[in-house]
Amino acid sequence: MGIVRKPRKKYSGPSHPWEGERIEEERILTKEYGLKNKKEIWKLTSKLSAIKKQAKRLVADTSDQGVKEQELLIKRLISLGILTEGASLDDILEISVKQLLARRLQSMILTQGIARTSKQARQMIAHGHITVNANKTNIPSYLVKTSDDLAYAPSSPFTDNEHPELVIVKKEDLKKVDVVELPLKEKPKETPTKTEAPKEVAEVKEEIKEVTE
Template sequence: MVKKLTKQYETPSEGWSEERIQEEDQLSEEYGLKNKREIYKAQSELRALRREARKLASEDDEERRKEVIGKANRLGLIREDAGLEEILTLNVTDILDRRLQTAVNRRGYSDTANEARQLVNHGHVYVDGQKVTVPGYMLTQEEEKKVEVQLPEPSEEPEETGEAEEVEETENTEEESEEQEGEE
């Protein structure tokens, strides 16, 4: 039996909203996102966390409440002593700030968010000694301290290519001058 794949995100319900589209474009540019799907994933993750917090606010399950607050704290979204109300005040930028790509950019390893994305995709970023090639990887607070970037060494191309062209040009001119002398 083949497992049916499901989307990890929900798309907006309305087809066209200029305000929403402008906001998404601004987020995409600020965080160097590949496409709007990444924004939708962050929104869906936030929506699920908020949904769980609202559900727990009406119930008396203290153990589950501590688990949800602990998860949000490990991700660095809220303080350790915060309550469920703090989870309800989160927005999508709080989720996007926890991405590996954003952490690499904010630490100064890259000049732009798109360059940070490229560093992650090309395998130059290590989290706790493990290579991570997913720009959308959600960092925990502990992992954020262990992010390392091993920048590639610039390749040194020999200067001979320019000299070789000059040598060929001088040889051609010598051959041409010999041919001209031979014709005379």
């Protein structure tokens, strides 16, 4: 049996809980990226803060070990698709939380068109319908690398392109139905009124009257 340790907190919340501007920004991000709660934002904020702190430390470190750490840090961020080739430590300080949110597995599933909505993307991941490099992954917050291959699990029903949850009927794709004009039914002849009674009827009535007299 290993040593039982208290799990370490992986994030630090906001120093002031009632900042209106920050609360509004978090609300927008939560809705835009389909996050479960604001803790997911705080976790990435803490991760980004640690990355920037490391970059600031390495700026002043000119030793061989410091240069090596710089290269590894930049290479790691390039592999995540956050930085581009030729980036420097100064570029790391410009990274925003939105860039990290966009690399989450949940966001990438939506970006690549594997899911229709952020909510559906999260459900697919949680229920084991998504694979990363042919391995099932049920962690929506997993940061996707540029070399990662995302796909449906072979056993997932979503491999069927005709699955109801994947079929989207667009208005422009709908074919207009040809309207066939049916012939109008003839209106029933109206019963003639007394004034409109034909002459033949009037003549018959006169003959009957003469006979009876």
